[in-house]
């Protein structure tokens with residue numbers, strides 16, 4: 051993250067929130083979206099811009115632990131919230147879900163993977179031992195347009211197994 055201070059001219063409404071645990075105060079126009087704040091203002095480019103209409107999941111981030119599409123989330127809606135991006139998952143080394151994606155070939159391209167990992171993390175935080183159906187439901191908002199879901203599904207299963215081992 052570039053910095054956590056005011057990065058746009060005063061006179062605009064201020065957004066105050068936490069991003070990856072850091073307090074952030076930034077001037078935002080009323081029409082600005084969270085995706086633009088993250089990528090364009092804070093250089094948190096792990097969150098991807100793709101369809102921009104809520105269809106693909108490339109822009110998925112956590113808001114107070116719940117996955118949301120950053121392309122559909124207005125910046126002002128983030129006031130007082132805790133936002134977690136893919137960068138925030140690896141502050142103390144790779145998150146187990148990231149590690150599982152690497153080991154099982156779930157990391158197929160840089161575009162869909164961050165959003166997939168965010169969705170899986172949210173699922174496993176809420177439900178550490180989901181069924182296959184629950185995994186598919188959790189990933190239903192994350193599209194892979196190219197390679198397929200085999201490696202991704204294996205990665206999720208690996209992360210679930212690791213979770214079982216640590217219980």
Ligand code: FES
Pocket residue numbers: 098099100101102103104105106107108109110119120121122
């Ligand atoms: S870029 Fe947000 S859902 Fe596709």
Ligand code: FES
Pocket residue numbers: 158159160161162163193194195196197198
């Ligand atoms: S879009 Fe990323 S692997 Fe298919």
